[in-house]
Amino acid sequence: MATYELNVNGQRKRVNVDPSTPLLWVLREELKLTGTKYGCGISACGACTVHVAGIATRSCVVPVSLIGNRPIVTIEGIGNDRVGRAVQDAWVEKDVVQCGYCQSGQIMSACALLKANPKPTDANIEESMGGNICRCGTYFRIREAIKSASGQLK
């Protein structure tokens, strides 16, 4: 066990865990931030996507020991910024979700895309969202919501 000081959604959090523990399980089980989801544990589905220093990151394969002082933003915190709020609102407006389990990760990937590229093309969307599985298959509305959020961010 080791102690880590993490910056999560703008707050300092101290956790005492095994250094190999993936960030996902630190968020979910130590910090009770369960909005970030476990889907595969091998970075193949994107359900666990969070932002680490602004970069969309699969938290299921990143050991907590590698985070250091880089700020972490999760689905619980992304609504505090303009892009995050616009994306969440667009998701609700377009009635994107079905089961909803993957959508935290989808939204985090979409936010990272729009922060880097406020006017993404379909190809940009496929590239940035290409690692996020939605088993319900809500991909068409995800595309629509990203375009809608992009329009709102003009």
Place this chain on the structure above:
Amino acid sequence: MRATPKVENDMHLNRRSFLRASAAAAGGLVVSLYLDLPTAARERNQVPPAKVYPPDAFVNIRPDGKIVIQVNRLEFGQGIHTGLPRVLADEMDADWTNVIAQLAPAADVYKDPIYGIQLVGGSGSTARSFQQYRELGAKTRAMLVAAAADRWRTTPDQCRTEASVVHGPAGQSATYAELASEAARQPVPTTVRLKNPTEFRLVGKPAKRLDSRPKCDGSLKFGLDLDLPGMKVAVVAHPPVFGGRVKSINDAEARRVEGVLDVFEIPLVRGTGVAIVADKFWPAKQARSRLKVEWDLSGVEAADTAELWSKYRKLGQSPGIVAATQGDPAAIDKIALSNRLVAEYEFPFLAHTPMEPLNTSVRFDGDAAEVWAGSQFQTGDQMAVAEVLGLKPEQVTFHTEMAGGGFGRRAVGDSHVQREAAVIAKRLRGTPIKLVWTREDDVQGGYYRPMHFHRIEVGIGPNGLPVAWRHVIVGQAINADGPFATVAITNGVDVTAVEGVADTNYAIPNFHASIHHPKVNVPVLWWRSVGNSHTAFVMETLIDELATRARMDPFAYRRKLLKPEAKKPLRVLDLLEQASARWRENLPRGHALGVSCHESFGTGVACAVDVSIENKRPRIHRATVAVDCGLAVNPLAVESQFQAGLAFGVSQLMAKGAITLKNGRVEQRNFDGYAPPYIMDAPVAVDVHIVKSVEAPTGCGEPPVPVISPAVVNALARLTGKRYRTLPLVSI
């Protein structure tokens, strides 16, 4: 002996229902629905099971004006958590903006009014509870109006209602919340007038989901997110071959993982396994990877995909148990070989892989237990937990948790996940435990859509239409030995394996369909759209091939061949032809059209796709679908189910879209080896067109799935000249 619920054989029960009303402890009106025993059961003089009446069984009008409506189904994406409350609120004239929906726990009152067990299945949640929720809403409204009429010394017919307010003849008004206590003292009407469709205010109008925002900000709790004080997490090491048993355990290294509390052997539905309980998930999973188990695989069949295929192909050369026959079964033999088309199809095992891995939490307190599960089959799962713990089902409080997808995987007749959780909870008496199936457990754990082999011989008449059709299917019976065997297996034929063929809407004068049901040591289950997932592929690709051979348009050919009574398929073909006309006539070079049409679960669907080939994979630029689902209770939800359900259906075409076994072991482990569609695999754009109808609503959860893969390969056939009869689509 294992307790399994039995489904009533009589699907059209002569049921009586009445409402009970009582004042809620916290104030407000509470309405319960009491469903009488099905006639069939009464006639057999069965003792009625104990009825459970939760205090707020369906509707609770709170003093603050909020109306809480209980949903008797699991919500796992299909939108029933919004849909059924809309139905009730409409008849009740409730203010929709103040409606709160909750998932009901397991209880008799929440059993399916037709099936008599609590479940989500057969795309029937709206279809089978529409009338029930309308009556509940109308009766609740009648009691509120009666209370208002008493208060104002007038008669109910002088009052009208709108948005949770009763208005009296002299301009009086009172809110439902104000009237709730008085309404609770009113008798529950035995009969009540329901609205004409023209009077609907909510039903038939598009409505956004009630659960959207909490699913977008991370606040919604799924079963896997449950966190109870003192809760521990369990994982199980399962045998590498289904039915294997633990011979010896070396847990020394596993127990050294910090946070591990216990390691012990447990019985499984098939064989035995080893449970690991830890403070948290990560140490439990770490410990499992360090556990050394020697397995006893003696006497256990080691299924092997390659061997199964050769066995299935051999079986498929001769007819099996007859599933449907019409005209002369030997007619095909009299047709010249040049006018015969022979086709063989292969479909692999498919895993459901819902995004939320399977899980169940249980706390056992000696004389009672509590369960938290995203279950499609609460009645069976509750009974299973009770049996494991030596309790009666009513001693097991069963909470229905929001679930991250399911597609059939959370409706398992043997309740194997819940049984594992209960066995572990029994040992840790008093401690809540959360059993987590990792993705590897899920992909390798069985309960797949069965493998199927089809062999079809078609005799073609002078007008290009089939005159003789001999169809042999080979595949495991999902319902063998399961709780639905009495209704789903007829004369040895599992109807879910032949649906879509045996009941085809195409008029073929000499038609013979039969099936072989081999026994294979791989657990199988319904996978969204069940038999239609393979039968529609076969029928719609063959029909397309026949149309091409007859040099006929895919719409015209189908219309000519469909039985006149196939109203829904005929309507959707017409609608699809109009709706897709513009893009069909302007297809870019390198693109092709693919069409399919299939009715399942009472819903007619026709689909047209615009496909090209990119990077040796099908690229679906557009899909247009026409749907006849009777009255579309929530058109936005219907559209959503179809837009996304098509993408789900693409699973069958994925290059890594197969579960295979070698020497009894599943060869895929996770999404790296078994890959569902990603965004680039799904149709880029989908437009959905709904036939206007006031007929009884039919399902929309499963019917989108069967149409997409045949439509796509029909388009590919136009591009490459090849017919694709083996899934998954490994190469084009």
